[in-house]
Amino acid sequence: xxxxxxxxxxxxxxxxxxxxxxxxxxxxxxxxxxxxxxxxxxxxxxxxxxxxxxxxxxxxxxxxxxxxxxxxxxxxxxxxxxxxxxxxxxxxxxxxxxxxxxxxxxxxxxx
Amino acid sequence: xxxxxxxxxxxxxxxxxxxxxxxxxxxxxxxxxxxxxxxxxxxxxxxxxxxxxxxxxxxxxxxxxxxxxxxxxxxxxxxxxxxxxxxxxxxxxxxxxxxxxxxxxxxxxxxxxx
Numbered sequence: 001x002x003x004x005x006x007x008x009x010x011x012x013x014x015x016x017x018x019x020x021x022x023x024x025x026x027x028x029x030x031x032x033x034x035x036x037x038x039x040x041x042x043x044x045x046x047x048x049x050x051x052x053x054x055x056x057x058x059x060x061x062x063x064x065x066x067x068x069x070x071x072x073x074x075x076x077x078x079x080x081x082x083x084x085x086x087x088x089x090x091x092x093x094x095x096x097x098x099x100x101x102x103x104x105x106x107x108x109x110x111x
Numbered sequence: 112x113x114x115x116x117x118x119x120x121x122x123x124x125x126x127x128x129x130x131x132x133x134x135x136x137x138x139x140x141x142x143x144x145x146x147x148x149x150x151x152x153x154x155x156x157x158x159x160x161x162x163x164x165x166x167x168x169x170x171x172x173x174x175x176x177x178x179x180x181x182x183x184x185x186x187x188x189x190x191x192x193x194x195x196x197x198x199x200x201x202x203x204x205x206x207x208x209x210x211x212x213x214x215x216x217x218x219x220x221x222x223x224x225x
Contacts, residue, residue, distance in 0.1 A: 088153050
């Protein structure tokens with residue numbers, strides 16, 4: 001089992017819709033979780049971090065964490081074509097001071 | 112606040128040649144990371160520094176890769192000799208401290224080995 005798993009996509013949504021990106025992780029002791037956005041040919045850009053169960057909202061983005069299910073998600077409301085990118089889920093593994101990344105989900109928002 | 116700086120942005124070399132990448136982290140960030148990213152994959156950690164000490168280099172192929180972070184600020188990652196399979200993007204990231212802190216990435220160096 002991979003440490004951090006994401007559906008590779010591509011995920012395609014129409015402009016204005018909600019995009020839902022999912023991530024599961026293997027280490028039950030993980031405490032911090034991050035979402036990065038990566039445009040083609042660019043480096044990852046941090047967009048959300050979440051540390052406790054529940055929802056965290058920032059503008060059009062909402063991160064959701066369920067530690068019991070070892071599941072973290074990212075919702076993008078009112079999706080725009082500029083949101084088209086690969087979204088990387090990253091998890092700090094317990095006992096390891098570094099992050100493990102998923103392979104990313106490629107999102108396409110169609111005008 | 113300036114972000115993480117990396118150079119060069121692109122490098123093309125022939126196999127068996129040496130290559131070096133440079134990284135300057137965000138000012139005040141004590142922890143520095145080198146990652147490798149292959150196409151379609153997430154970044155994979157090569158080495159992590161806390162100040163000038165390499166505290167996690169378990170994924171660094173030590174027969175050909177080396178790194179240093181003199182004075183606990185700038186860092187250099189070297190490959191000698193390069194192999195075809197080393198073609199990838201090499202990313203540098205930094206965080207205030209290690210652990211649960213957010214990491215911020217530089218623009219990366221795209222290496223092509225011919």
